[in-house]
Amino acid sequence: MSAPAELVELSLTEASGLLTSRVVSAKDLTESALERIEKLQAPLNAFIWIDAEGARRKADEIDLARARNTELPVLAGIPMAHKDMFDLGGRLATCGSNIRADHAPRGMATAIARLEDQGSITLGGLNMAEFAQGPTGHNAHFGDCRNPWSLPYISGGSSSGSGAAVAARLVFASIGSDTGGSIRIPSSCCGVTGLKPTYGRVSRHGAMPLSFSMDCIGPLARTAADCALMMEAIAGPDAQDPTSAGTPVPAYSRNLTGDLSDCRIGVPSNWGTLDLDPEVEAAFAAALEVLVSRGATLSRIDIPVMPDISACSAVVSRVELGAVHADWMRRRPQDYAANVSGRMYPAYAIPGTYYVEALRRRGSILATFCQEVFGKVDLIAVPTIPKRIPTRAETDIESGAEGVLERFLSPSANTRLLSYLGLPAISVPMSFDSRGLPMGLQIAARPFGEGRLLRAGEAYQRDTAWHNASPLPKLEEGIR
Amino acid sequence: MTSEQEFIAGFARAGLALPAERLDLMVKAMEGYRTLATLLHQPLDHAVEPAGLYRPEPSASDDG
Numbered sequence: 001m002s003a004p005a006e007l008v009e010l011s012l013t014e015a016s017g018l019l020t021s022r023v024v025s026a027k028d029l030t031e032s033a034l035e036r037i038e039k040l041q042a043p044l045n046a047f048i049w050i051d052a053e054g055a056r057r058k059a060d061e062i063d064l065a066r067a068r069n070t071e072l073p074v075l076a077g078i079p080m081a082h083k084d085m086f087d088l089g090g091r092l093a094t095c096g097s098n099i100r101a102d103h104a105p106r107g108m109a110t111a112i113a114r115l116e117d118q119g120s121i122t123l124g125g126l127n128m129a130e131f132a133q134g135p136t137g138h139n140a141h142f143g144d145c146r147n148p149w150s151l152p153y154i155s156g157g158s159s160s161g162s163g164a165a166v167a168a169r170l171v172f173a174s175i176g177s178d179t180g181g182s183i184r185i186p187s188s189c190c191g192v193t194g195l196k197p198t199y200g201r202v203s204r205h206g207a208m209p210l211s212f213s214m215d216c217i218g219p220l221a222r223t224a225a226d227c228a229l230m231m232e233a234i235a236g237p238d239a240q241d242p243t244s245a246g247t248p249v250p251a252y253s254r255n256l257t258g259d260l261s262d263c264r265i266g267v268p269s270n271w272g273t274l275d276l277d278p279e280v281e282a283a284f285a286a287a288l289e290v291l292v293s294r295g296a297t298l299s300r301i302d303i304p305v306m307p308d309i310s311a312c313s314a315v316v317s318r319v320e321l322g323a324v325h326a327d328w329m330r331r332r333p334q335d336y337a338a339n340v341s342g343r344m345y346p347a348y349a350i351p352g353t354y355y356v357e358a359l360r361r362r363g364s365i366l367a368t369f370c371q372e373v374f375g376k377v378d379l380i381a382v383p384t385i386p387k388r389i390p391t392r393a394e395t396d397i398e399s400g401a402e403g404v405l406e407r408f409l410s411p412s413a414n415t416r417l418l419s420y421l422g423l424p425a426i427s428v429p430m431s432f433d434s435r436g437l438p439m440g441l442q443i444a445a446r447p448f449g450e451g452r453l454l455r456a457g458e459a460y461q462r463d464t465a466w467h468n469a470s471p472l473p474k475l476e477e478g479i480r
Numbered sequence: 481m482t483s484e485q486e487f488i489a490g491f492a493r494a495g496l497a498l499p500a501e502r503l504d505l506m507v508k509a510m511e512g513y514r515t516l517a518t519l520l521h522q523p524l525d526h527a528v529e530p531a532g533l534y535r536p537e538p539s540a541s542d543d544g
């Protein structure tokens with residue numbers, strides 16, 4: 001196999017297998033990816049910058065090492081690109097902003113360093129919401145990232161380029177960040193698999209902070225098995241991030257047994273938004289049946305302390321965001337998009353005592369949540385996004401249209417609650433609506449329950465094919 | 481003190497200037513947070529997390 005067209009539909013796991021068995025080379029995969037990027041960057045706007053020469057150089061190094069019979073890690077030679085907010089040893093890290101348009105820090109983010117040390121090839125920096133603020137993929141400075149399934153629709157955010165690039169087969173995997181849903185939302189909108197790990201599971205060193213007590217770094221890829229390989233590479237303690245956890249990293253890939261007979265799944269009777277679109281509701285019901293067919297049991301569950309979680313989450317996220325941006329908000333407020341500074345201004349009028357109260361309550365709220373929920377079930381399942389996804393025009397805050405703020409915020413209604421508690425969650429594709437746009441299933445677990453989440457996602461993907469569906473035929477037809 | 485006065489005072493403390501045309505909208509947004517934050521006014525044991533420290537812990541009942 002060497003023709004680029006035949007490489008397009010490989011998952012990361014499949015590509016890794018073909019690299020190891022020398023059926024394809026890193027150069028084959030890289031040239032194939034660069035060819036697709038050249039064709040699809042203009043309509044999708046998934047990349048902020050592209051480093052084709054650097055990628056080719058790295059691919060040649062990997063192929064040379066393999067030719068010398070050097071034993072290489074499973075990710076060696078896999079083309080990737082990451083949300084443009086990580087320190088990359090002198091490469092750009094714009095954070096999707098005008099303020100950092102020329103920012104090229106010398107340091108190296110731990111998560112990306114671990115991937116590159118394994119031989120992954122970084123093709124460039126991916127589009128994102130300005131400073132990771134916003135769940136739709138709008139960006140006033142670099143242009144909106146567009147949904148590969150239908151260009152007028154939102155790609156989801158804030159890791160918008162990650163979702164679009166993985167879905168459009170421009171890269172095999174991507175690292176994003178998730179503070180209120182920024183991995184899970186674009187995963188759902190673009191029809192890919194995304195994992196928000198437990199707070200502290202993956203080092204945040206070298207990553208742009210948004211809300212530093214909620215920020216998580218995690219993978220987006222085609223399948224749960226791909227995400228497992230990514231997590232094995234990036235998870236684990238890091239002396240440069242004191243909040244990283246020392247808990248041993250399991251061999252996630254080896255745990256993908258397809259068996260969910262030890263999984264009690266709770267379907268909440270109360271959550272962010274359970275007023276579901278009928279098409280989302282039907283897809284969700286069908287997804288639950290698949291999980292049950294794999295041995296899981298289902299029950300309804302009442303989620304405790306929901307109002308407390310909403311209140312504390314709102315206070316903590318806003319105040320931390322405001323604190324991180326205070327200096328720029330004083331000196332360069334005009335350099336933010338109006339809707340981005342508008343989300344930060346109210347933070348400066350929230351008293352410090354409220355923030356401390358919200359922090360103090362987190363431990364007891366998490367304990368209550370774990371006791372009352374995870375004492376009864378092992379996993380929680382809800383649709384990642386409760387409604388069919390809107391267009392970019394319908395969610396363009398700058399339009400000032402009636403109800404636009406609610407529409408803009410609506411994609412994160414079911415994701416943000418988990419972030420305050422630091423809980424892990426995965427989003428897997430669970431069907432398409434009648435317009436041909438993806439819908440996602442979100443599953444959450446106990447702290448450090450990533451292994452169970454990946455096992456549930458992979459088991460689900462054994463019996464479904466939503467994750468294999470490709471937007472390329474329709475996309476390429478549309479731009480022809 | 482009205483919400484608007486309180487908001488302006490908060491800004492002054494942070495050393496920020498808000499464009500006049502955005503004041504009304506931002507005051508309304510801040511009032512929304514204030515409503516949410518009233519939920520924080522429930523009693524809390526003074527010994528609870530006085531340093532604001534928090535770290536999720538793995539559960540023995542999960543297989544990782």
